[in-house]
Amino acid sequence: MSILVTGGAGFIGSYLVEELVRRGYAVRILDNLSTGRVENLREVPEGSYELYVGDLLDPYDVREALEGCSTVYHFAANPEVRVGYQRPQLDFEENILATKVLLEEARRQGIELLVFASSSTVYGEPTQIPTPESYGPLKPISSYGASKLACEAMISAYSHYYGFKAVILRLANIIGGRSRHGVIYDFIMKLRRDPRRLEVLGDGTQRKSYLHVSDCVSAVLAAAEHCSEGVEVYNVGSRDWVSVLEIARIVIEEMELSDVRIELTGGVMGGRGWPGDVKLMLLSTEKLESLGWKPRLSSREAVREACRELLGEL
Ligand SMILES: NC(=O)c1ccc[n+]([C@@H]2O[C@H](COP(=O)([O-])OP(=O)(O)OC[C@H]3O[C@@H](n4cnc5c(N)ncnc54)[C@H](O)[C@@H]3O)[C@@H](O)[C@H]2O)c1
Numbered sequence: 001m002s003i004l005v006t007g008g009a010g011f012i013g014s015y016l017v018e019e020l021v022r023r024g025y026a027v028r029i030l031d032n033l034s035t036g037r038v039e040n041l042r043e044v045p046e047g048s049y050e051l052y053v054g055d056l057l058d059p060y061d062v063r064e065a066l067e068g069c070s071t072v073y074h075f076a077a078n079p080e081v082r083v084g085y086q087r088p089q090l091d092f093e094e095n096i097l098a099t100k101v102l103l104e105e106a107r108r109q110g111i112e113l114l115v116f117a118s119s120s121t122v123y124g125e126p127t128q129i130p131t132p133e134s135y136g137p138l139k140p141i142s143s144y145g146a147s148k149l150a151c152e153a154m155i156s157a158y159s160h161y162y163g164f165k166a167v168i169l170r171l172a173n174i175i176g177g178r179s180r181h182g183v184i185y186d187f188i189m190k191l192r193r194d195p196r197r198l199e200v201l202g203d204g205t206q207r208k209s210y211l212h213v214s215d216c217v218s219a220v221l222a223a224a225e226h227c228s229e230g231v232e233v234y235n236v237g238s239r240d241w242v243s244v245l246e247i248a249r250i251v252i253e254e255m256e257l258s259d260v261r262i263e264l265t266g267g268v269m270g271g272r273g274w275p276g277d278v279k280l281m282l283l284s285t286e287k288l289e290s291l292g293w294k295p296r297l298s299s300r301e302a303v304r305e306a307c308r309e310l311l312g313e314l
Contacts, residue, residue: 121145142276172237203271
């Protein structure tokens with residue numbers, strides 16, 4: 001039986017495919033290449049995976065890609081939290097509707113395991129930090145977070161109805177080479193355009209957990225391997241957090257720039273970078289660590305490593 005990775009040509013998905021192939025699995029990818037790129041798969045030996053260029057919103061594409069697969073890693077989505085305020089329908093379509101099509105086909109074909117890339121944004125603005133998986137009520141403040149929570153709920157119901165196992169992974173900010181969104185990529189592009197000034201969205205005090213993509217992939221696989229029945233939910237993040245201003249300083253240092261003027265926009269709704277931006281995020285990873293997983297890098301180390309990787313490829 002093969003493994004299907006939706007969004008396998010994207011940032012996290014391509015590293016996941018690489019590791020699954022390295023471990024000897026037959027891997028199939030379904031990706032519409034909207035933000036994914038075939039070149040992300042250049043490290044994966046040719047012939048060791050199948051790429052279906054197709055859309056999750058099209059049941060025929062999903063049916064074809066899923067045929068003969070017992071496990072699905074569902075990583076395709078609109079990954080940009082920031083666009084939700086202007087275009088909430090994107091989260092409805094690319095996240096909720098796409099997951100609905102996948103679940104219907106998964107039910108029809110009788111898969112055994114579904115692993116879902118959810119997000120820390122499902123917690124909204126929790127009063128408990130570090131936030132454990134048991135925290136509630138969950139009150140997302142972005143349409144992205146809301147769409148991920150809706151997907152989690154439907155996956156749970158389908159798992160119960162149709163008897164497949166499910167692993168829900170609430171990912172912190174995942175960073176590393178090949179990423180084409182998020183704060184580090186943004187800062188690098190802005191500084192390439194104008195090395196004398198750096199605009200920082202918000203009041204600069206946003207503080208969050210960042211995890212290197214290599215640690216994310218090892219977490220995803222550890223969680224998937226340990227799922228014996230029902231639905232399991234895991235937080236995936238590093239043990240510490242870093243502020244957006246510290247990230248700005250690390251990027252400036254890594255680009256070997258001096259005299260850069262950092263300009264804070266002040267932000268919206270109490271210093272947020274954009275409507276729906278969660279200002280403080282740190283996840284409790286005790287549950288995942290009880291499986292034997294631990295992150296190789298801290299948030300700061302991950303930011304520096306991701307910055308170096310991106311500078312090497314951009
Ligand atoms: N990067 C992060 O910090 C982060 C944090 C939390 C959760 N996540 C989740 O992890 C997953 C991967 O994110 P990423 O950062 O690698 O983003 P990405 O944009 O690099 O990957 C998403 C992939 O899905 C594909 N895709 C999108 N819509 C599709 C559709 N309708 N049909 C087929 N393919 C489609 C894209 O082409 C892309 O290859 C997403 O579900 C995202 O929401 C990411």
